Amino acid sequence: DTGVSQNPRHKITKRGQNVTFRCDPISEHNRLYWYRQTLGQGPEFLTYFQNEAQLEKSRLLSDRFSAERPKGSFSTLEIQRTEQGDSAMYLCASSSKWGANHNEQFFGPGTRLTVL
């Protein structure tokens, strides 16, 4: 169990640029989640995948945001035309529907985005 990994860990970009983040979940986990965390707040849910299907999206996920999980393994989160308000920590989590820890979400270290 190598845990959830995220890349890059830090990203600095200029307003208007596009950015893409990657999440590799725990290998046997079929469920994957994206959250966003801003300073002084808890994580806020963005979207959820079961295998390759995106089953739930938050209203926070504007049309500039898109997430994919093409083969049901890793996932990418892309933000187009970044704005300063997009600056946040983007967290990925995964879970399995089986086993002793079923439905427990394991979090990755996050990608910290700074939009200048």
Place this chain on the structure above:
Amino acid sequence: AQSVSQHNHHVILSEAASLELGCNYSYGGTVNLFWYVQYPGQHLQLLLKYFSGDPLVKGIKGFEAEFIKSKFSFNLRKPSVQWSDTAEYFCAVRREYGNKLVFGAGTILRVKS
């Protein structure tokens, strides 16, 4: 919509003091409840969870939490804190059979040695 309220944003305690962090949620249906911890420089880790059964739940590192359904509360407790408990603590709720976690704003705990 669900929401979670954590009563204190910052708590400072001396070592060996007792800890209680408040958490209240708003949702009328059946919920699953969680406490996560984030130590400095580390990622979120699960401390304990409640799905059903005994409302007093024991987690790792001597932490426990009590679910009081009538008060919509899930307070976290530890009888005697250590310097190593310095961290940020998040309460989270998920509606039964739901997917997303709804988090509180977090409580930063600093334990003085």
